[in-house]
Amino acid sequence: MKYKATCLLWGALLFISACTRYNPDIKFNKKGWNEKDDWDYPQREHMVADLMQHHQLKGLSYKQLIDSLGEPENFSDTGDMHYQLLMDFGDDIDPVHTKYLVLKLNRDSVVTGFGIKEWRKDN
Numbered sequence: 001m002k003y004k005a006t007c008l009l010w011g012a013l014l015f016i017s018a019c020t021r022y023n024p025d026i027k028f029n030k031k032g033w034n035e036k037d038d039w040d041y042p043q044r045e046h047m048v049a050d051l052m053q054h055h056q057l058k059g060l061s062y063k064q065l066i067d068s069l070g071e072p073e074n075f076s077d078t079g080d081m082h083y084q085l086l087m088d089f090g091d092d093i094d095p096v097h098t099k100y101l102v103l104k105l106n107r108d109s110v111v112t113g114f115g116i117k118e119w120r121k122d123n
Helices: 002-019 030-034 044-054 062-069
Strands: 081-088 097-105 111-120
Touching: 030 044, 030 062, 044 081, 044 097
Parallel strands: none
Antiparallel strands: 081 097, 097 111
């Protein structure tokens, strides 16, 4: 009887741990955001949820944005700013998965919107 109860308990714990997704999200901080390791910004993907939910981005001027986040990796042809969150090369020499925080700016260089842009290579 003790054996069955122990097996049942371990089975329940395994089931719960399998169903619970580990959430490594961390609070945004500029130092961690700009920490770079080779091609990667290892903390950005884990900070972006906090940044978007708890920090005022809309209404920031270009200068305020740069002061808060640092220089973006690139700009689109429409003037949107892109901050790399993830660049996965897999076993390829070209990226197979990318993710960026995209900030939309108006003509006065003020943030009017933002979101996540993700791309995966078709297999």
